[in-house]
Amino acid sequence: MRKIIAAALLVLATAGCGSSEMSATASTASVDNSVQFDQALHDKLPLSVRNTKTLRFLTDASYAPMEQFAPDGRTIVGFEPDLADALGRVLGVRVQMVEGSFQTTLDRIADGTYDAAFMSMTDTPAREKRVDFIDYFTAGTSIVVQRGNPAGVSGLDSLCGQIVAVEQSTTQADLLRRSQKQCGGRPIQIIQTKTNADALLQLRTGRAAAVLNDYPPASHLATDNRTSNYFQLASTAQYEPGLFGIPVAKGNTQLRGVLQAALEKVIASGTYADLLARWGLSDGAVKTVTVNGAH
Amino acid sequence: MRRGRGGRRGTRSGSRLFAIYSVVSLLPVGALGLVLLSGVRGDAAKQGQDQGKAQAAVIAEMAIAPALDDADLTQGITAGQRDSLAKATDLALYHGSVLRMRLRNFNGQVIFSDDGSTSGGVPVTDPAFQSASLGTSAATLVRDAEAPGGQIIQVLQPVFARASGEAIGVLELYLPYDKIAARLHQQMVVTYRRLGVGLGLLYLAVSLISWSTTRSLRRYAARQAHEALHDGLTGLPNREAFRQRAADAVGERRDGAVVVVDLNRFKEVNDTLGHHAGDQLLRVITGRLRSALRAEDTVARLGGDEFALILPGLDAAGVRTLLERVRAELTREMVLDGVPLSIEASFGVALYPAHGDDVERLLRHADAAMYQGKRGAADIVIYSGERVAQPTQWLVVQAELRHALERDELVLHYQPKVRLADGVVTGVEALVRWQHPERGLLPPAAFLPAAEQSGLIEPLTAWVLRRALADQRAWTAAGRDWAVSVNVSARNLETPSFASSVIDLWNSPKRLVLEITETAVVDDVAAAQHALRELAAAGIGLSVDDFGAGYTSLGRLRGVPLTEIKIDRSFVEESPENRAIVRGVVALAHGLGCRVTAEGVETAEVAAWVAAAGCDDAQGYFYSRPVPWAQVPTLEGVR
Structure with a gap:
């Protein structure tokens, strides 16, 4: 209850000061009491966090079931908000999920606008040059097509000559670019969109033949009864499996260490496995928490 | 109606x-x-x-x-x-x-x-x-x-x-x-219309259900009411229905009659031919009663073999005429289970409003009249006031009589019996009177029937015997050599110890005669005869009272050691027939070795002709009314 009131106050506060990004609260769905507050970890948090008693995560709520808007259009729910909530509980701070652009995530983390991000962001060597990642999930890329697969997409190589939509700055966008080499004279026409939802809108309306998504949201689209009428997976293949990581500013080893330790505690308590199961994501579980685990 | x-x-x-x-x-x-x-x-x-x-x-x-x-x-x-x-x-x-x-x-x-x-x-x-x-x-x-x-x-x-x-x-x-x-309004209008029609149909269905339910209830209630007021066997109105209808009839302020009809030999039919035949008999009787009566009359079955009629609009003569017709119809021979039989019935009539305007009272009176008829010879008896001892009154009388015995309210009067040959008083008949504290001196008819209906007759007879014998001792002491006659009920004779108790009480050489009323029906003939023989053997005289008025079979006179026959008063009025009867009885009595006494002699002429007809003794007002023994005239001068 107190948490909800606090969140509401935050909403008004951010709106009042003219922030360009909408703020939203984390889902309060995870109420696993097995996650214990850890005073020692709390004390190791950066002073700024301890002062505000708040961890601010940037997120892009267009990636169900990892993160998405609830029907009210304002609350952000999903596996990542729940995991962030569990972390906040261990650390004894409030967690704030702020909707923002995926493309500028690394800038906002690097410049300290946000403490970290939950973006379903794949930990890559290129990104590691700008931020550090605490890796919490593993997934490959899948190809989403219209139900019935009218364009006959079977794999990455069959995308040549097709229009493919993808969210800007994602590993999927990189993957598409790399795939162009095989196409020769029939290149993939890539539409880059601001959010994943915009990319899916292109597919839904037939302006694109396929969308590349990480496997969890792709699988969700193909099975959720609100979307499964329109979307399916082109194949069961997952390309270039990689780790999802929480980006933190390069120099902020204090926060990085605390988040890593807190995540280990959440995994050890069983809450992590419970939250994965709740969102149908158990396949993507990691056994140990790595930092900058890209390869 | x-x-x-x-x-x-x-x-x-x-x-x-x-x-x-x-x-x-x-x-x-x-x-x-x-x-x-x-x-x-x-x-x-x-x-x-x-x-x-x-x-x-x-x-x-x-x-x-x-x-x-x-x-x-x-x-x-x-x-x-x-x-x-x-x-x-x-x-x-x-x-x-x-x-x-x-x-x-x-x-x-x-x-x-x-x-x-x-x-x-x-x-x-x-x-x-x-x-x-x-x-x-x-x-x-x-x-x-x-x-x-x-x-x-x-x-x-x-x-x-x-x-x-x-x-x-x-x-x-x-x-x-x-x-x-x-x-929406259009839709609503349509919906309202459908709703109205639907609810109307629903209401119609509910109404139909309740209509059919109330109809069956009504029929059931009517059947129940009919069953409550009618006899299942004959279909006639039952006692309750009879009461209601009688009350209505009485309320109409016209003359009429309530009649109680009791079949005389119904129990025999039931016992010998079975209940099935009894039921059939009741149905036949029902049909006959109905056919013999008028449309406005009512027949009801009160229970058992007892029926009741309501005959509106008739006076006593009309009722009697109608009932004669009914009786004729009833007694017509019928065949039940191959056995031909004819049933007789007793009719007790109470007229309204003459005998009351209350159904219970009328029924009681009719009942009393009917019982009187059963005791007597008449089949149709119209209630005639207090002369008929009412069963309900009997209960009162019985209770009072019990007290009377305790308080010694009874007195004995004596009527002399005169030897016609010489005019000498040879004996006296003890006649009990009740000095009732409220009703004055009561004759035996006022309380003896009640006593006979109960066990009171035994202590009463014992009291009379004891008193009579005591009085006899008194008049013997006064120099009068009279035999004493005491009336004995048939019920006394049926009591096994009766003879020995009389002999114990008597215990004296003086003459004692027991008068047995002839009309009393003796059920246990063997026991009665045994008692009579025992008494006779002890030397006690036995007399038949009211001879000729009842039904005594001549066979009964055989084997009983009688000493006297008293001719009923109805034969003492001089007429050629009576003369023949009296002579015959005298011959019969003398043949049996009995003396003959004429009762009810009220005039010298009667005394003369009965003497001429051969009677030995006479009794009646001509000689003396019943009086305390001290007042009994010696009569030497009367003749």
Whole structure:
């Protein structure tokens, strides 16, 4: 209850000061009491966090079931908000999920606008040059097509000559670019969109033949009864499996260490496995928490 | 007649019950109708609002959100976005599909409006605005005097600007309601009509059910009423019904009669031919009674072999005539189970209003008359006042008599018996009187029948014997050598110890004669004869009283050591027939070795002819009334 009131106050506060990004609260769905507050970890948090008693995560709520808007259009729910909530509980701070652009995530983390991000962001060597990642999930890329697969997409190589939509700055966008080499004279026409939802809108309306998504949201689209009428997976293949990581500013080893330790505690308590199961994501579980685990 | 009235009453109460059912079932049907109607009305209003919401959602998604193109409403909108919004909404506003429109951010600021104003709109604190800013659209019907129909729909709709489903503000729309209202009204009229017809049918069904239920109830009640008032075997009205009808008949203030009919040998038929034959007999009797009576008469079965009749509009003579016909019909021979038999019946008649205007009293009187008939020889007896000892009165008499014995209220009077040859008093007959504290000196007829009906006759006879023998000792001491006669009831003779107790009491050489009333029916003949022989053997004289008035079989005279026969007073009036009878009896008595006494001799002429006819002794008022023994005349001078 107190948490909800606090969140509401935050909403008004951010709106009042003219922030360009909408703020939203984390889902309060995870109420696993097995996650214990850890005073020692709390004390190791950066002073700024301890002062505000708040961890601010940037997120892009267009990636169900990892993160998405609830029907009210304002609350952000999903596996990542729940995991962030569990972390906040261990650390004894409030967690704030702020909707923002995926493309500028690394800038906002690097410049300290946000403490970290939950973006379903794949930990890559290129990104590691700008931020550090605490890796919490593993997934490959899948190809989403219209139900019935009218364009006959079977794999990455069959995308040549097709229009493919993808969210800007994602590993999927990189993957598409790399795939162009095989196409020769029939290149993939890539539409880059601001959010994943915009990319899916292109597919839904037939302006694109396929969308590349990480496997969890792709699988969700193909099975959720609100979307499964329109979307399916082109194949069961997952390309270039990689780790999802929480980006933190390069120099902020204090926060990085605390988040890593807190995540280990959440995994050890069983809450992590419970939250994965709740969102149908158990396949993507990691056994140990790595930092900058890209390869 | 009565049945018809009862039937009408049943119908009336049945229709009242049906009316009550109808009204009562109308209540839930009406309530159901009201609930359904208000439901329909509520549904219609909700439908209107839902339609408004749906329209607003489409407008927000198809016109507003695309035009905003990723705007941040907290910062306002660009000129390009404003143009896009205007283009997207111009036509709808111009054509009146949308009446008013405001786009507002979550703080409530008006970012865009149909008329360019930046003020107005619902307050931020309005629940509708709150609801929309939390993601749920809200539709309300609001009054607008200028709009056709006076009402418009206000919708506050969250604007989801992006594919991700993120809400950026609230769209405040005012949509026309008159067409929706008209269609809803049309739908409602149809629904009302269906509802009306449905409820009407339901009510009809309920009414039919209650009608059929009340009808069966009514029939059942009528059957019950008939069974309650009728005898199952014969179908005749039963005792209760008889009471009601008799009460009605008596209430009509006409002359009439209540008759109790009792069959005389019914028990024999039941015992010998079986109950089946008994039942059949009752049915035959029922048919005969009905056929012999008039249409306005009533036959009822009171129970067992007892019937009762109500004969309105007749005087005593008319009743007797009618009953003679009935008796003739009843006693006609019939064949039951192959056995020919004829049944006799006793009729006790009570006339109303002469004998009472109360059914119970009339029944009691008729009953008493009927019993009198059974005791006597007459089949049809009309109640004749207090002369008939009433069974109910008997109970009182019995109770009082018991006290009388204890308090010594009884006295013995004596009537002398005179030897016709010389006029000498040879004996006296002890006659008991009751010095009743309220009713004065009562004759034996007033209380002896009551005593005979109960065990009182034994102590009474014992008392009389003891007193008579004591008086005999007294008059013997006074020098009078009279035998004493004591009347003995048939019931006494049936008591095994009677003879020995009399012998014990007697215990004296003086002459004692026991007079046995001939009319008394002796059931246990063997026991009675044994007692008589024992008494005779002891030397006690035995006399037959009232000879000729009853039914004594001549066979009974055989084997009983009689000493005297007393000719009934009905034969002492001189006539050729009586003379022949008296002579015959005298011859019979003398042949049996008995003396003959003439009773009821009241004049010298009678005394003379009975003496001439051969009687030995005479008794009667001519000599003396019954008097205390001291007053008994010696009569030497009378003759």
